[in-house]
Amino acid sequence: MSACRLHRPESFETSPRAFDVLFVPGGLRGTVAAMNDGETVDFVRSAGETARFVTSVCTGSLLLGAAGLLRGYQATSHWYVRDLLPPWGHCAFRSTVVEDRNRLTGGGVTAGIDFGLNHRVEAGGRRNRQTDSGAD
Numbered sequence: 832m833s834a835c836r837l838h839r840p841e842s843f844e845t846s847p848r849a850f851d852v853l854f855v856p857g858g859l860r861g862t863v864a865a866m867n868d869g870e871t872v873d874f875v876r877s878a879g880e881t882a883r884f885v886t887s888v889c890t891g892s893l894l895l896g897a898a899g900l901l902r903g904y905q906a907t908s909h910w911y912v913r914d915l916l917p918p919w920g921h922c923a924f925r926s927t928v929v930e931d932r933n934r935l936t937g938g939g940v941t942a943g944i945d946f947g948l949n950h951r952v953e954a955g956g957r958r959n960r961q962t963d964s965g966a967d
Contacts, residue, residue: 843874853882857889857909857940866897876900888937895936896920905929906936 840846855875865871876898879885887895892908895901896919905921907913907929927942928935937945 843870846874846878848877848881850878850882852884852886853878855887855891855894857887857891859890859909859912862890862893865894872898882933884933884935886935886937888942889939892916892936893919895934901934904934905931906934907938908936909939 853875865875872894875894879895879898879900885895885900887906887908889909890912892901892906893912893915895906896916899919901916901920903920906916906919907926908916926938928937928945
């Protein structure tokens with residue numbers, strides 16, 4: 832099994848420029864604040880343009896949308912804010928997890944387990960799919 836390395840930089844300037852996975856968490860107050868901060872939106876846009884996977888859970892998809900990373904993609908979010916997604920992409924209502932090419936979005940907090948399992952299977956490829964399904 833390969834290791835997962837998380838990096839929390841002190842600032843955008845000290846952050847890596849390339850990511851395998853860009854993950855944007857939710858939380859309505861923090862998401863709205865991030866959406867109103869031009870530096871944060873620019874960073875998310877730049878990181879998402881080259882990331883292997885662009886992901887979010889809960890209201891984090893609103894920030895992906897504000898950064899222009901959902902145009903032409905299907906996405907979901909927490910039920911309370913899903914109606915705000917159409918200007919940035921297509922919304923998949925009543926979906927716990929939506930996967931569209933390299934975009935993976937999860938609904939509310941309770942979608943986190945489904946989201947994580949779905950990402951593990953997608954990122955790990957066929958070998959993990961067989962393991963997850965119980966096949967040899």
